[in-house]
Amino acid sequence: MTTTQLPTAAEPRRVEVPKKPPRRQREGAAWVFLSPWVLGACVLTLLPMAVSFYLSFTDYDLFNSPNWVGLRNYTQMFTEDPRYWRSVGATLMYVVIAVPLQLALALVVALALKNMKHGRAFYRSAFYAPSLLGASMSIALVWRAIFNDGGTVDNLFGTGGWVNKPGWALFAVALLTVWQFGAPMVIFLAGLQQIPGELYEAAEVDGASRWRQFLSITVPMLSPVIFFNLVLQTIQAFQVFTPAFAVSAGKGGPADSTLFYTLYLYDRGFVASHMGYASAMAWVLLIAIGAITAVLFRTSRSWVFYASEGDR
């Protein structure tokens, strides 16, 4: 085996490559790699998705065979259900608050830890610790105790309870998500690990300032990972369920202020047994998130840098 040296992205190295294998052979290899995914996607993903799409045009109630009702679920959702629109509003508000805060915090902490010489492992573990819990029932009870009347936050800042006030409960739930910023932080850290040290050394030799290095090395090299976190956290935030379910004990209260989209979907599907309606809600959400993600992918062309495509 020969030594493969890492070429720097800044100065791509052209190598004379021997004849590539014929196209069909390479295609075959791709499908071998894809085979587990294809099997899973067809049986465990595509089929259930198709069923739920079909159900969104029916009155399926979990217990009786579904009857075709055309677009009724969709028209009812848009025109006759004020609670639906309240859930849309709450979800948008949550996405706008939680996603930027969580990503900014994760990035700042990851950058702070990157250059740390001592205690990095300790800090990384400690900052990740809240994310180990998930949104379990015990953490929900703790959250309620802290953000309640007479709880820690009230005692310190005199804010009164948050979880029981319609204007503030959403913020308390968003903070729970922000608090668990470990996942994007670890992904940022892993991304930072992957940036070849040679790049910084070269920049150092050229006398580039820290800020300059950050802008012209860290940001572009990290951009695939920043993009990943942005897309995934946005998708997940639109589907926020467990934190609100746990903190509001499944009700989305007070006064529907944390009745997020999927919480209401769950309520319709499994509490009220209107699975047809819930399926329709799910597909509207898929289309909405899909549109937003498509926009993000479109913009990514101008700011996300892939080393593998850097020379093309």
Place this chain on the structure above:
Amino acid sequence: MTTTTSTPAVRKPIAWRRVALHAGCLAALLVMLYPLAWLLATSLKPATEVIASLDLLPSKLEWSNYKTALDGVNDVSVTQLLTNSLLIAGGAVIGNVISCSLAAYAFARLRFRFRGPLFAFMIATIMLPHHAVLIPQYIIFNQLGMVNTYWPLILPKFLATEAFFVFLIVQFMRGLPRELEEAARIDGCGPFRSFFSVILPLTRPALITTAIFTFIWTWNDFFTQLIYLFSPEKFTLTLALRSFVDASSTSAFGPMFAMSVIALLPIVLFFLAFQRFLVEGMANSGIKG
């Protein structure tokens, strides 16, 4: 564990910066870890204080919460519950790391027909709320005779159904320069060789990340475990701790908190064991000889 920096006086400006960095991090940690301290303290509170008390510290230490929790639930011992949880989480980790990296390699580095649309479809699968597909999936697993086994919890991971991780690894692989494989090809490596000996070692941070998240998320995934597991002897720690709370009868919040602390330990250990590899990542695997 904390490190205080003692630097020679000559390099004062840098030392100042470091002290400030550590001070900032410690202050942030104090806030961040407060709820965890609360969780720990609550697990030792007597029943009267678990919910009602808004003080951090218990008036007396109620170790019986732990004793109750360690007795297990309904004749099923804590060791059994722990083994079950480990089995599921361990299987899920192996499945996800293998299947997601295979699929990711195809998406990131190989060319094939319909790559764009298939990738878009894969991303779309994470956009549909899982409640909408729960019942069809249940029907499928029931038809396969897999309900009340661990298959519904592990098999999907071997089939790369978690697009989150495929996408994650894809992003990391796309960050690697294309010349790597071209160099490998000069050495006569086919796609399989270059996947195993060039790309995979370089994606280690992403694979470790996948392993860590899969373990933690599978461990905490109450919902799927609830739906597919029937017999109490197949229950997991996560299921068991919820059974201490039942809204229609008397709940045992103290033991539930104790059980959450017990259930937390294995994932803490797993994280501590694996997070070390995150550091090494590039340093060790950059050059293959």
Place this chain on the structure above:
Amino acid sequence: MSWRSRAAATALALCAVLAGCSEGDGSSSVGGKVVLRYTWWGNPDRAARTQEAVDLFEKKNPGIEVQTSFSGYDAYKQKLATQAAGGDAPDVMQLDYRMIDQYASGGVLMDFAKQQGALDTGEFDKGLLATGKVDGKQYAIPQARGTETVVYDTEQWKASGVEPPRQGWTWSEWADAMRALAEKTGKPGATDPGQSEDAFEIWLRGQGKALYTKDRKLGFTADDLARWWTFTDKLRREGAVSSAEQTTQIDGTVENTPLGRGTALSDTNWDAPSSGYLAIIPSGVTLAPMPAGEDGTPGQYFKPSMFMGVAADASHPKESVRLVDFMLNDAEAAKILGATRGIPVNETLRDAIAPELKDFDKTVYDFQASVEGKLNAPPQAPPSGDSALQTTFQRDYDQVSYERMSPREAAENYITEAKAELRS
């Protein structure tokens, strides 16, 4: 045109997947033994006692093996619905009042008439037994009964000097007592009952009306509901019942009620779950009857706290019914189970276990005995839309207590939603 026919074909195939998959459930007899699956909801204590009773059943019926499973109530509801929808309902299941109509009309439950003779209901109160009927068929058997109660902190109420509740007190007497308590102690007298559909039902029954009519329509008008909510809203504004911020924290556990948090003196709750208060209020709680209508018509009733049902496609219906019979009628089983599911419905067994009841079980038994014979017959099981409406009721009242809607507006909203829910 082609995509249409293709879509139709796909839809057809999917329907087949959805509808036709209930049969073919193997693994129901292992090694010549009949295997039954039995699920319930409850806490670990109930689980331990139930397991003991089931073990006894297996000993007495050597050919039958029972696999049991349990979870908390909310988790149980979700799991059972998924299993039922997937054609995989357990052979014997514990059911709530609100589930019966849905599960019976969805074809999940077996009519007990099909296994006549295997179950003895001679010792059951006829009115209570009828609550398990849908369209005249017995789909579920009540397992235990409970009734609503005004549960209060004995010591604090006594210290306030306000006259304690008495048998047959009316809603206006109750309201006066709450006002007096608030004035004497500075704390609201009770949880705001406006959010509770159960409390509303009792108030409604006290006026000779009902939540639902016999043909599963709404039994009251927007006027009735607006009057109830105006009544509770006024008390809330006076501080006689808990504030919106306190009321909204109710999550089904006694710990998170205003009484449990120590911010109110009493609560309206079901009798058996009130035992949870003992752990929080060591000085003790007292169970008092619910207020009656102004002319003395009692609103509260004995409600079956849970039922047992057998799956329509149970592979061994006869053995399943035998298990139900054992759990409800066997004297030894009754001794093991005690009052873990509430006071038994079998009247002979109820009297037999009475002397052995301890602590709060005894309190509940005595409380039920004190209202025995004074209450009206329970209504039939509520229509399937009710499980959704229970939450809707609470949500609409949130709009009132947070002063975003008037009681009248919220009541009209509720009626519109309820009519839509019951239509479908």
